[in-house]
Amino acid sequence: MNGNFSVFDISGRAMSAQLVRLNTTASNLANAGTTAGSEAGAYRSLKPVFRTVMDGQGRATVQIDQVTTSKMAPSKRHDPSNPLADQDGNVWEAAVDSAAELVEMVETARQYQNNVQVLETAKGLINETLRMGQ
Amino acid sequence: MMASEKLFGLHATALQLRSQRMMMLASNIANAATPNYKARDLDFSKALDLAQQGGSTEGAISYRVPVQASLDGNTVEMATEQTAFAENALAYRSSLSFLSGRVNTLTRAIKGE
Numbered sequence: 001m002n003g004n005f006s007v008f009d010i011s012g013r014a015m016s017a018q019l020v021r022l023n024t025t026a027s028n029l030a031n032a033g034t035t036a037g038s039e040a041g042a043y044r045s046l047k048p049v050f051r052t053v054m055d056g057q058g059r060a061t062v063q064i065d066q067v068t069t070s071k072m073a074p075s076k077r078h079d080p081s082n083p084l085a086d087q088d089g090n091v092w093e094a095a096v097d098s099a100a101e102l103v104e105m106v107e108t109a110r111q112y113q114n115n116v117q118v119l120e121t122a123k124g125l126i127n128e129t130l131r132m133g134q
Numbered sequence: 135m136m137a138s139e140k141l142f143g144l145h146a147t148a149l150q151l152r153s154q155r156m157m158m159l160a161s162n163i164a165n166a167a168t169p170n171y172k173a174r175d176l177d178f179s180k181a182l183d184l185a186q187q188g189g190s191t192e193g194a195i196s197y198r199v200p201v202q203a204s205l206d207g208n209t210v211e212m213a214t215e216q217t218a219f220a221e222n223a224l225a226y227r228s229s230l231s232f233l234s235g236r237v238n239t240l241t242r243a244i245k246g247e
Contacts, residue, residue: 007160014164021167050168058195060161062168111166114212118160121223125156128230129149133237 005059007122011115013053013061018112020064021048025105032096035077037084042074043094045101070095141240145232147185151178152226154191159219162198162210170207173198175218178225 024046036042051065072095080089155176165171174197181194200209 005157005161007157010157010160010164018167050165052165052168052171057157058161058174058192059157060165060171062165107167114163114166114216118163118219121219122156122160125223125226125230128227132230132234133241 004057005055005061008119010059010061011119011122013063014115015112015119017048017050017062017064018108018115020067021050022105022108022112024048024067025101025108028096028101029098029105031094032098032101034094035079035082035084035091036074036094037086037091039074039076039092042092043096044069044074045072045094045096046070072097142233142236144182144186145229145236148182149226149229149233151176151181151185151191152222152229154181155222156219156226158195159215159222162215163212163219166208166210166212166215168208171210172207173200173210173215178222 028045031043031045034043046067047070048067049065050062052060053063054060074092074095076090076092078089079085079091082091085091155178158174158176162173162175165173174195176191177194177196181191184191184194198209198211198214200211201214202211203209
C-alpha cells in the first residue's frame, strides 16, 4: 500500500484530509440550532480522526481514519409550540458548539493553505531542476 | 557515482539531501493536525558527512523538541516548520545554481567555445 511518497502524495493527501475536516465543519455549522423530537434523533456534531501514514523512507502523510460523532449530548428544551415536540412538549437541540466549529474552520483553512504552499514551492523546485543546465 | 562525483563535487549529494529534507518537512506540515505525531528533521551537515563516508543518512534524522508541548502529543510547530522549509528551499536553489553553472561550463568546454 505504501510505496515511496512523493511530495505530491504527502501534501495532496494532507489537503484531501483537511477538506474532509472542512466538510464535517460545514455539516456541523449547517445543522447548528436544528431541533428533533427525541434525544436519539438529534444531530450530533461530526469529528474526523486523523491518522499518520508512513512509508519506508521516513516520510509521512495523513489520512482520515474515521469520522466519529461527538460525545456532547443534545440539549433538551421545553417548547410545546414546536411541531416536533414530543408529548411532554420537549425538543432536543443539535449538539454543536458553533464557536468551536468556527475556530476549527479557520484552523483547517490555514493548514490547507500551508500544504498548498509546500506543494507550490516543491513544484517550482522540481521544474527548476528539470531545466538544469539549459 | 565516482564520475559524477568528479564532475559535480559535493553539490550532487547536497541536492539529494536537500530534497530528502524537503520531504521530511512536508511530512511534518502535512501532519500538523494529527494527534501524537512526532515531527522529525534531518540534520543537514551531519547527513552530508555520513553521505560522503558512503553511509546511510538514517543517523542524521532526529525528533524535533517542541518549544511548547501541545496536549494532543503533536510536536509540529508551524513557525519552526515553515522557517525550516523556506531555508531548505533556498539552499536547494543555491545548490541547483551551482550545478547549473557547472553543467554550463562543461557544455561550453565540450563545444569548444
